[in-house]
Amino acid sequence: MRYDTVIIGGGLAALLCGIELARSGKKAAIVTTGHSTLHFSSGSFGLYNGAEPLKAAEALAPSHPYSKLGEGMEQLAAKATEILNVAGIATVGNAEANHYIMTPTGALRQCWLSIEGMVTSADGKSFDFSDALILSPEGFLDFYTQFIADSFKRAGVTTTQSVFSLPELTIRRNNPTEMRSVTVARALDKEENILALASIITREAKDTQTVIMPAVLGFERTDVLSRLEKITGKQILTVATLPPSVEGIKVERALCKTFERMGGVIFNGHTATHYSMEEGAVATITTSKGVTLAANEFVLASGSFIGGGLQALRSGVAEVLFGADVAAPAVVELTNRDLFESQPFMSVGIEVDEQFKVLIAGKSVENLYGCGAVLSGYNPVKEGCGAGVAMLTALKVAENIINR
Amino acid sequence: MKQYSEHNFEQCTKCTVCTVYCPVAAVNPLYPGPKQAGPDGERLRMKSGKFFDESLNLCLNCKRCEVACPSDVRIGDIIQSARIKYSTKKPGLREFTLANTDLVGSVATLVSPVVNATLGLKPVRHIVEGVMNIDHRRIFPKYAFGTFEGWMRKQRKAQAQFAKQIAYFHGCYVNYNNPPLGQAFVKVVNALGYGVQLLENEKCCGVALISNGFIDKAKKQAKSNLASIRKATEAGLKVVATSSTCTFTLRDEYEHLLGIENGDVRENIDLACRFIYNLLCDGNHNLQFNPDAPRIRVAYHSPCHLERLGWTQYSIELLKLIPNVELVKLDSQCCGIAGTYGFKKENYQTSQAIGESLFAAIEASECDFVATDCETCKWQIEMSTTKKVLHPIELLANHLS
Numbered sequence: 075m076r077y078d079t080v081i082i083g084g085g086l087a088a089l090l091c092g093i094e095l096a097r098s099g100k101k102a103a104i105v106t107t108g109h110s111t112l113h114f115s116s117g118s119f120g121l122y123n124g125a126e127p128l129k130a131a132e133a134l135a136p137s138h139p140y141s142k143l144g145e146g147m148e149q150l151a152a153k154a155t156e157i158l159n160v161a162g163i164a165t166v167g168n169a170e171a172n173h174y175i176m177t178p179t180g181a182l183r184q185c186w187l188s189i190e191g192m193v194t195s196a197d198g199k200s201f202d203f204s205d206a207l208i209l210s211p212e213g214f215l216d217f218y219t220q221f222i223a224d225s226f227k228r229a230g231v232t233t234t235q236s237v238f239s240l241p242e243l244t245i246r247r248n249n250p251t252e253m254r255s256v257t258v259a260r261a262l263d264k265e266e267n268i269l270a271l272a273s274i275i276t277r278e279a280k281d282t283q284t285v286i287m288p289a290v291l292g293f294e295r296t297d298v299l300s301r302l303e304k305i306t307g308k309q310i311l312t313v314a315t316l317p318p319s320v321e322g323i324k325v326e327r328a329l330c331k332t333f334e335r336m337g338g339v340i341f342n343g344h345t346a347t348h349y350s351m352e353e354g355a356v357a358t359i360t361t362s363k364g365v366t367l368a369a370n371e372f373v374l375a376s377g378s379f380i381g382g383g384l385q386a387l388r389s390g391v392a393e394v395l396f397g398a399d400v401a402a403p404a405v406v407e408l409t410n411r412d413l414f415e416s417q418p419f420m421s422v423g424i425e426v427d428e429q430f431k432v433l434i435a436g437k438s439v440e441n442l443y444g445c446g447a448v449l450s451g452y453n454p455v456k457e458g459c460g461a462g463v464a465m466l467t468a469l470k471v472a473e474n475i476i477n478r
Numbered sequence: 479m480k481q482y483s484e485h486n487f488e489q490c491t492k493c494t495v496c497t498v499y500c501p502v503a504a505v506n507p508l509y510p511g512p513k514q515a516g517p518d519g520e521r522l523r524m525k526s527g528k529f530f531d532e533s534l535n536l537c538l539n540c541k542r543c544e545v546a547c548p549s550d551v552r553i554g555d556i557i558q559s560a561r562i563k564y565s566t567k568k569p570g571l572r573e574f575t576l577a578n579t580d581l582v583g584s585v586a587t588l589v590s591p592v593v594n595a596t597l598g599l600k601p602v603r604h605i606v607e608g609v610m611n612i613d614h615r616r617i618f619p620k621y622a623f624g625t626f627e628g629w630m631r632k633q634r635k636a637q638a639q640f641a642k643q644i645a646y647f648h649g650c651y652v653n654y655n656n657p658p659l660g661q662a663f664v665k666v667v668n669a670l671g672y673g674v675q676l677l678e679n680e681k682c683c684g685v686a687l688i689s690n691g692f693i694d695k696a697k698k699q700a701k702s703n704l705a706s707i708r709k710a711t712e713a714g715l716k717v718v719a720t721s722s723t724c725t726f727t728l729r730d731e732y733e734h735l736l737g738i739e740n741g742d743v744r745e746n747i748d749l750a751c752r753f754i755y756n757l758l759c760d761g762n763h764n765l766q767f768n769p770d771a772p773r774i775r776v777a778y779h780s781p782c783h784l785e786r787l788g789w790t791q792y793s794i795e796l797l798k799l800i801p802n803v804e805l806v807k808l809d810s811q812c813c814g815i816a817g818t819y820g821f822k823k824e825n826y827q828t829s830q831a832i833g834e835s836l837f838a839a840i841e842a843s844e845c846d847f848v849a850t851d852c853e854t855c856k857w858q859i860e861m862s863t864t865k866k867v868l869h870p871i872e873l874l875a876n877h878l879s
Binding site for chain 1: 491493494495497498499503504507508510511513514518544545546547548549550745759785786787788789791795807810835
């Protein structure tokens with residue numbers, strides 16, 4: 075089968091690149107092994123740590139992916155936000171100044187965008203409410219109410235904690251380890267359960283106007299939070315749970331649907347295993363399911379170690395499909411013994427030229443572009459820029475392909 | 479073909495993505511979900527078979543967990559293999575009747591008007607439920623009067639006229655229930671310049687035998703089919719099937735679940751839509767369509783086993799080639815029937831709950847027909863919606879000039 079562009083990978087970078095190409099009229103296909111790391115998403119998107127992420131990014135080393143974006147970083151950030159919104163994902167925040175989102179352990183972390191309806195703080199120290207009820211499903215193992223209560227206490231917010239149950243969730247507890255975020259979210263797709271939960275909220279919250287819940291409000295439905303707010307008259311805010319992340323899954327689903335609606339094709343469950351070259355350019359890739367795809371351009375958005383784009387071998391780190399050039403320190407220097415310090419392996423990835431063309435044996439391949447977590451030169455955890463690099467490099471690659 | 483170790487479950491990172499996409503776990507709280515039933519449970523079962531839980535029989539073997547898995551864990555295979563190895567539930571009369579499609583089909587096609595009329599009666603279906611535990615609401619596929627193989631015998635000479643030849647694995651459904659689909663396939667392939675032969679001795683692929691616990695018989699039939707497929711392969715014939723599940727079983731389940739080597743012929747077993755699409759792309763073949771065929775809106779449903787094969791796009795691209803067909807792609811999801819699973823009384827509710835959103839999407843699509851490559855999806859959709867379901871090959875054949 076033949077496409078204008080074939081994208082290898084199915085995560086945030088691949089989907090944004092795909093949507094941008096598809097809406098410019100390109101026939102694009104995505105090839106992905108399984109579902110993406112968006113299933114572990116925090117519900118927020120980081121651009122760069124610091125009060126003003128755009129300014130902080132100006133002073134980065136030339137090897138940092140942001141340094142290859144040129145002047146257009148601000149516009150790319152705006153475009154990424156617009157695509158999320160076009161896909162139906164309502165966000166809070168902007169690239170001018172970071173805000174803070176509450177993590178599953180109650181910590182407050184800087185971010186650029188967060189999904190509407192989650193617990194956020196403008197300054198990382200205070201909230202615009204003084205008391206709240208923390209309400210969690212009984213037997214739900216992936217939400218730590220005490221950590222969250224402690225965090226609010228530090229910010230001067232008084233909280234009370236309560237649990238709720240629904241008949242459907244009680245049966246689910248027969249398999250306690252499978253009482254997970256998605257299970258609860260699915261139960262809350264049902265109108266009768268929403269109504270039952272609404273009356274529990276009214277009963278438990280009493281005079282408290284703000285209710286904090288795990289981010290499990292609806293799996294297919296996106297209106298459960300607003301529906302509960304409408305019935306109860308309370309402000310309802312959510313905090314991300316441990317994986318699987320319902321918010322992340324909703325982001326993936328919305329982006330996939332947008333891509334497909336714009337004519338994109340997704341080969342899910344396919345691992346790209348082979349490729350062929352013609353005159354220094356990639357001609358085709360072949361997948362684990364025996365499907366060969368030809369294209370004018372190929373985009374490597376296969377992720378890092380967890381996404382499956384990079385592999386750690388005894389001899390060093392390798393890029394799995396093309397054997398592309400990898401920028402990495404010697405194996406002994408890949409880790410720092412201090413667990414909480416910056417880990418060098420986080421910055422390992424492939425080398426690309428100024429146009430994000432992938433280098434193989436020191437030469438950039440004319441029609442092969444790299445974007446997202448497979449790239450080298452940045453530390454997503456330490457710098458808080460994983461989502462930003464994924465989205466902005468993906469859009470830059472799309473721009474380079476469109477202008478080709 | 480990639481070789482998998484029995485320690486494949488070690489690749490699981492416990493990310494739970496599989497459970498998110500399990501259609502059974504979504505609607506039936508009694509099912510522990512693929513992660514626990516598969517890789518988690520396997521670790522324990524390796525210690526002792528007593529850790530086997532009969533709730534694994536609730537798995538409908540759709541393999542959507544495997545498609546969703548980012549770590550290439552063969553979750554569905556692990557669950558099915560555990561059922562084969564440890565389940566103490568012995569198959570009964572119901573399982574025998576549902577699984578032995580060849581035997582039941584050969585008898586039924588002889589007296590199909592009687593069988594169809596009888597099984598259509600509500601009181602009879604209640605008796606069937608009482609005796610066999612097959613849900614009375616389930617509508618049986620109608621049997622044909624005379625088999626596809628019988629029809630093909632009369633075509634032998636005509637088919638031999640073609641210079642290029644393929645072997646057709648028609649499957650039980652085409653043979654006993656829907657010979658017109660087989661005839662449509664012959665028509666399309668003939669139009670591309672290929673004659674159609676039958677395998678020397680085709681038996682049911684065995685998918686229903688495997689899921690109903692008749693493993694020895696399944697192995698016997700697998701060996702017999704592979705012997706016929708090898709002969710065809712040696713004669714230079716590609717073996718092509720219209721059913722996505724037959725194709726999947728021949729290519730993957732024989733080796734993964736029955737432990738029968740098929741690596742030498744696996745790449746020679748193809749699905750009709752893929753085979754035809756690839757021919758049309760090679761620049762030497764094309765089909766003439768009837769420009770005056772009525773304009774129809776078709777909603778395509780991708781069957782689970784076709785998703786697992788990874789070949790859904792071939793059927794979609796093929797349908798897109800037909801002028802006067804306006805294609806709507808339905809979101810990929812399980813229809814709930816899973817072969818014989820949905821016939822069983824204890825599964826009926828789960829089966830219909832799984833398919834519910836698909837049925838709603840089909841009705842909302844305002845299509846004239848639904849298209850799909852799987853016969854049991856067809857039964858489920860026709861029973862549960864107002865739409866008629868056709869195989870993409872039938873649509874192709876109907877629109878040829």
